Amino acid sequence: MKCKKCGERASIKMPQHNMALCGDHFLAWVPEYTQRTIEKYRMFTREEKILVAVSGGKDSLALWDVLHRLGYQADGIYINLGIIDPQNDLAYSAKSKAFCSQFADQNGLQLHIVDIKEKYGETIAEINQRSAHGRQKPCAICGLVKRHIMNQIAHDKGYDVLATGHNLDDEAAALFGNTLNWTVEMLRHQSPLLPAVSGFVRKAKPLCRFYERETAAYALMRGISYVYEECPYAAGARSIQYKKLLNQLEKRSPGTKMNFYVHFLKAQKELFGEEQTAIPREEHCPVCGQPTLSGQACAFCRMTGAVKA
Amino acid sequence: MKCKKCGERASIKMPQHNMALCGDHFLAWVPEYTQRTIEKYRMFTREEKILVAVSGGKDSLALWDVLHRLGYQADGIYINLGIIDPQNDLAYSAKSKAFCSQFADQNGLQLHIVDIKEKYGETIAEINQRSAHGRQKPCAICGLVKRHIMNQIAHDKGYDVLATGHNLDDEAAALFGNTLNWTVEMLRHQSPLLPAVSGFVRKAKPLCRFYERETAAYALMRGISYVYEECPYAAGARSIQYKKLLNQLEKRSPGTKMNFYVHFLKAQKELFGEEQTAIPREEHCPVCGQPTLSGQACAFCRMTGAVKA
Numbered sequence: 001m002k003c004k005k006c007g008e009r010a011s012i013k014m015p016q017h018n019m020a021l022c023g024d025h026f027l028a029w030v031p032e033y034t035q036r037t038i039e040k041y042r043m044f045t046r047e048e049k050i051l052v053a054v055s056g057g058k059d060s061l062a063l064w065d066v067l068h069r070l071g072y073q074a075d076g077i078y079i080n081l082g083i084i085d086p087q088n089d090l091a092y093s094a095k096s097k098a099f100c101s102q103f104a105d106q107n108g109l110q111l112h113i114v115d116i117k118e119k120y121g122e123t124i125a126e127i128n129q130r131s132a133h134g135r136q137k138p139c140a141i142c143g144l145v146k147r148h149i150m151n152q153i154a155h156d157k158g159y160d161v162l163a164t165g166h167n168l169d170d171e172a173a174a175l176f177g178n179t180l181n182w183t184v185e186m187l188r189h190q191s192p193l194l195p196a197v198s199g200f201v202r203k204a205k206p207l208c209r210f211y212e213r214e215t216a217a218y219a220l221m222r223g224i225s226y227v228y229e230e231c232p233y234a235a236g237a238r239s240i241q242y243k244k245l246l247n248q249l250e251k252r253s254p255g256t257k258m259n260f261y262v263h264f265l266k267a268q269k270e271l272f273g274e275e276q277t278a279i280p281r282e283e284h285c286p287v288c289g290q291p292t293l294s295g296q297a298c299a300f301c302r303m304t305g306a307v308k309a
Numbered sequence: 310m311k312c313k314k315c316g317e318r319a320s321i322k323m324p325q326h327n328m329a330l331c332g333d334h335f336l337a338w339v340p341e342y343t344q345r346t347i348e349k350y351r352m353f354t355r356e357e358k359i360l361v362a363v364s365g366g367k368d369s370l371a372l373w374d375v376l377h378r379l380g381y382q383a384d385g386i387y388i389n390l391g392i393i394d395p396q397n398d399l400a401y402s403a404k405s406k407a408f409c410s411q412f413a414d415q416n417g418l419q420l421h422i423v424d425i426k427e428k429y430g431e432t433i434a435e436i437n438q439r440s441a442h443g444r445q446k447p448c449a450i451c452g453l454v455k456r457h458i459m460n461q462i463a464h465d466k467g468y469d470v471l472a473t474g475h476n477l478d479d480e481a482a483a484l485f486g487n488t489l490n491w492t493v494e495m496l497r498h499q500s501p502l503l504p505a506v507s508g509f510v511r512k513a514k515p516l517c518r519f520y521e522r523e524t525a526a527y528a529l530m531r532g533i534s535y536v537y538e539e540c541p542y543a544a545g546a547r548s549i550q551y552k553k554l555l556n557q558l559e560k561r562s563p564g565t566k567m568n569f570y571v572h573f574l575k576a577q578k579e580l581f582g583e584e585q586t587a588i589p590r591e592e593h594c595p596v597c598g599q600p601t602l603s604g605q606a607c608a609f610c611r612m613t614g615a616v617k618a
Contacts, residue, residue: 179488179569180558180565180568180569181568181569181572182569182572182573182575182576183572183576184576184579184580187576241558241561245554245557245558248554249489249550249554252550256489259489259490260488260489260490260491263490263491263492264491266491267491267492267493267496270493271493271580
């Protein structure tokens with residue numbers, strides 16, 4: 001298999017694009033294709049301030065790298081959730097944070113760090129232990145905490161948009177879950193771009209058209225150091241099962257994952273109209289000021305105990 | 310596990326209904342639940358004439374049996390496609406036909422038989438060999454032939470509705486395929502009931518809420534003789550791959566298949582409105598008189614060469 005651009009030996013084959021590329025041309029193509037995605041979904045401009053949510057993994061650091069190379073004003077935010085993997089004796093969050101800090105230092109970029117143990121007195125595992133969901137996986141709580149803090153920082157520090165490193169495998173797995181249950185509201189609101197609405201910052205997923213293997217290849221070829229290990233809480237998650245199933249289909253019919261996601265986005269316009277928005281919330285939490293449905297203290301403030309503070 | 314109705318030892322467990330039943334209560338429950346499905350989707354009444362499409366397999370013979378027991382006026386139609394499985398030296402269609410005839414005789418029911426080799430001069434394999442699709446599987450052609458003939462017979466002999474034995478696994482697999490491609494028109498028109506429209510007879514799927522293992526269990530427990538073998542052309546079909554994937558999900562989360570299908574039907578109403586219809590065709594084929602999109606000879610007449618006759 002030869003590189004489509006130069007005819008040299010290809011390093012990566014991308015059947016969904018009917019294309020193979022050598023290392024150099026792949027490294028050039030990833031930012032180009034990201035730029036096309038940013039423009040296609042009108043995500044943001046070079047005049048706007050972007051906050052990149054970085055976890056220390058391949059996707060989010062690749063995203064930060066690409067946006068920086070493309071000349072965007074992109075700062076980072078890392079949320080230290082205090083996750084430790086006892087099985088591997090791994091300070092997962094500490095290690096993740098170190099990769100984010102290293103990337104920021106090497107590239108002269110600004111990184112905001114929020115440590116939830118310092119700020120709210122508990123790690124994710126401790127919140128999970130205390131809360132009503134104590135026996136469940138902490139993933140739902142973790143998502144809530146991250147969404148809340150990211151939105152707060154973006155709002156307080158005047159960012160125009162929050163960019164996350166979701167790749168096509170992530171989006172396809174989420175879509176698969178929403179489709180298995182046919183939750184119409186979730187199908188209506190799953191989008192590469194959610195415009196700002198009533199106190200929620202605009203959210204964009206510039207890597208949403210890359211397969212996971214491509215973001216991994218990009219990070220590796222660029223020499224970006226990132227945390228290889230999955231979050232210890234992710235083991236057995238439904239999203240991982242859905243990714244495996246979609247990969248089975250992809251193996252048999254290359255392009256299936258891409259078609260599933262891209263055809264959905266077209267169908268979504270037909271079904272719901274052009275403009276995708278976040279679910280509007282008219283009320284605001286009296287504790288933190290963020291939007292809520294009820295006008296009571298928001299789920300985050302109830303959970304962290306900030307209501308009592 | 311005990312029977313929910315009588316407390317005796319259960320023969321079949323149906324986690325999606327949170328229920329297990331003994332053999333006797335299962336045999337009573339299948340017609341009851343079919344009747345509820347018929348009423349829920351307003352499929353047909355006992356005053357109407359029903360044509361049951363029978364293939365000799367478990368689903369269609371179970372359907373005929375159930376409708377007959379429920380007191381419906383249900384005749385059968387068997388289409389002899391002339392399928393032979395050379396690998397197993399099996400006259401597949403001949404064997405299937407024998408099971409249908411046997412069932413009709415045992416129950417004193419009327420069975421229409423259409424032999425396509427006799428009527429059109431070619432078997433499915435021969436049509437496939439001759440047509441432009443010669444190198445492909447004949448499944449698309451077979452579907453076209455069956456739909457055409459069933460509609461013709463239903464129309465000519467004055468039946469009100471055509472009933473097919475599609476079970477939930479069939480419907481969920483078709484839905485899965487339509488969802489992977491997000492073909493909105495297919496999603497709009499996949500329904501347990503398609504009302505009559507412009508020359509197409511009404512179509513109903515009264516077994517659409519039974520898992521395949523339940524229709525198989527019913528046929529076995531009732532002592533209905535049916536062809537066990539899959540159609541030799543079915544091997545490797547996408548629908549079979551989708552059924553396997555859905556069964557993987559079902560194994561991990563019992564009820565997934567049922568939720569996928571039933572939640573879809575609810576979402577369909579929300580997305581497309583209450584009334585489901587077949588895609589209307591305003592024109593009619595000048596050869597056979599059946600509805601077409603173009604007003605030219607229909608795909609069936611072009612394929613069988615009836616145009617020249």
